[in-house]
Amino acid sequence: MIIEPVIQGVIARSAHPYGCRQAVREQIEYVRSAPPIQAGPKRVLILGASSGFGLASRIALTFGGAEADTVGVSFERGPSEKGVGSAGWYNNIFFRQEAEQAGRVATNIIGDAFSPEVRDQVIKAIRTDLGGQVDLVVYSLATGVRPDPTTGELWRSVIKTVGEPLTGQTVNLETGQLDTVTVDAATPAEIEATVKVMGGDDWAAWIDTLLQAGVLAPGCRTVAYSYIGPAITYPIYHQGTLGRAKVHLHATAADINRRLNAIGGGADVAVCKALVTKASVFIPALGPYILALFKVMKESGTHEGCIEQMQRLFQSRLYGQQHIGRDEQGLIRMDDWEMAEDVQLAVTELIAMITPENFQSVSDYAGYREDFLKLNGFGLQDVDYHQEIDFQELKVLEP
Ligand code: NAI
Ligand code: NA
Numbered sequence: 001m002i003i004e005p006v007i008q009g010v011i012a013r014s015a016h017p018y019g020c021r022q023a024v025r026e027q028i029e030y031v032r033s034a035p036p037i038q039a040g041p042k043r044v045l046i047l048g049a050s051s052g053f054g055l056a057s058r059i060a061l062t063f064g065g066a067e068a069d070t071v072g073v074s075f076e077r078g079p080s081e082k083g084v085g086s087a088g089w090y091n092n093i094f095f096r097q098e099a100e101q102a103g104r105v106a107t108n109i110i111g112d113a114f115s116p117e118v119r120d121q122v123i124k125a126i127r128t129d130l131g132g133q134v135d136l137v138v139y140s141l142a143t144g145v146r147p148d149p150t151t152g153e154l155w156r157s158v159i160k161t162v163g164e165p166l167t168g169q170t171v172n173l174e175t176g177q178l179d180t181v182t183v184d185a186a187t188p189a190e191i192e193a194t195v196k197v198m199g200g201d202d203w204a205a206w207i208d209t210l211l212q213a214g215v216l217a218p219g220c221r222t223v224a225y226s227y228i229g230p231a232i233t234y235p236i237y238h239q240g241t242l243g244r245a246k247v248h249l250h251a252t253a254a255d256i257n258r259r260l261n262a263i264g265g266g267a268d269v270a271v272c273k274a275l276v277t278k279a280s281v282f283i284p285a286l287g288p289y290i291l292a293l294f295k296v297m298k299e300s301g302t303h304e305g306c307i308e309q310m311q312r313l314f315q316s317r318l319y320g321q322q323h324i325g326r327d328e329q330g331l332i333r334m335d336d337w338e339m340a341e342d343v344q345l346a347v348t349e350l351i352a353m354i355t356p357e358n359f360q361s362v363s364d365y366a367g368y369r370e371d372f373l374k375l376n377g378f379g380l381q382d383v384d385y386h387q388e389i390d391f392q393e394l395k396v397l398e399p
Helices: 017-033 052-063 087-101 116-129 188-198 201-213 241-261 287-300 306-318 341-353 365-375 391-395
Strands: 043-047 069-074 106-110 134-139 145-147 154-156 166-172 177-183 216-226 266-271
Touching (some): 043 116, 052 134, 052 306, 116 201, 134 201, 154 188, 166 287, 188 241, 201 216, 216 306, 287 365
Parallel strands (some): 069 106
C-alpha cells in the first residue's frame, strides 16, 4: 500500500506512519542541538502528548537536556478497516521507541483523559513506571467535547464570537483557497460549554486527583498552554468563546498554584505563539493573520514551531532560572517574539494587502500548508513515499 495525503477541508484523512516517525526524529534532533534544559524535571506526566505542543513538550523534556521519563495520555486511533490510523497514534509509538533506545521510560496511555478509568490508569503507571511520583504535569489537551463528570452529558465547545458575528477568511487546505466565512455569535449556553471544555476545570480536577493519590512529588509544577494574540484577532479569539475559556484557564492557574504551593510547587500558564496544529487549523477567520505572521517572522528570523517554543519554555523560563519571567497577570509569555512591535506592525500591513487572489504569493501559504502536511507525516525529507507499506506491519506496532 502507498499512503497519500487526503485532506478534507482542514482535516487530514490519512497519515504516513514513517513520515510521522521522521517528524518525531527531526524534533529530537533539534532539541539535542539546542541550549539544554538545566535542572529539569525527571518524571513527567503529559496530558495531550501525541501532537502539537504536548508532543513537543515530551520531546523537549526527554531529549532536550532534562532526560525525563514520561507518561503520555492521548486520544488516538490505530490501524483498522477504517484506515491506517491517526498521526498521533504513530507519534506515540515512534516517540516511545526513540526514548527507550535512549534508556528512558515512555509509557503511552490511549483513552479519554476526562474518564475516571484513564485517571486510574495514569496513577498506576506513575507508580509502576515512574517510581511513584512526577515532578511536572503538562496539560495540553485540545478537544471539542467533554462529558460532565456528574451527569455524563456532553459539553460541546464552539468557536464563535461573543456579541457580534464576524466575517473573515479561512484557509481551506483542501482547495487551496481563502474562503470567506461568517462566524456567528455564541449563545450564553455555548459560551458556558466552551469554558467547560477548554477552560481550567478539568486541569484542576486532574491536579486534585493526582494530589489525593499522592503521586505529585514535593516541588511538583504544572503548566497549561494558552493563546491571546494581538487586538486585530480579539474578535475571533481573545474576546470570543475560546478566549473566554482561556481567561477561565488563567484564573484556574491561580487556584492550582495555591494548592501546589502547599507541596512546594506551583502552576503556570504559558501563552504560546500561533502555530499550525491539528487543533488550530479549525479556528475560522484566523487564516490571514497566521499566514502574514509566518511570513513576517520567517523574514525577521524569529519564527518558531512547536518544538522551538517548548524547548525555549523549559530551558529559559520554567527550569534552571532564579525567577520565572511572568507578566503582570502572572503569565509566561512565549508569544513575546510574535507580539514584538515591529512584527505586529509588519503583520498588520501585510494583512491589509492579502486577498483571496494573491494570498498564495504574498503570504506564507506554502509554509502553512507544509506544516500541516508534516503534522500528518507528509513532505518530510528522507522518507521514501513510493515505498510500499505493509498494513500487517503497522498492525503489530503497539503504543
Ligand atoms: P493538538 O490537537 O495538536 O493536541 C491535542 C492533544 O490532546 C492530542 O495529543 C490529542 O490526542 C489529545 N486529546 C484530545 N482529546 C483528548 C481526550 N479526550 N483524551 C485524551 N487526549 C485527548 O493541539 P495543540 O494545538 O497542541 O493544543 C494544545 C494546547 O495548546 C491547547 O490548550 C491550545 O489551546 C494551546 N495553544 C495552541 C496554539 C496553537 O497555535 N496551536 C497556540 C497557543 C496555545
Ligand atoms: Na498537545
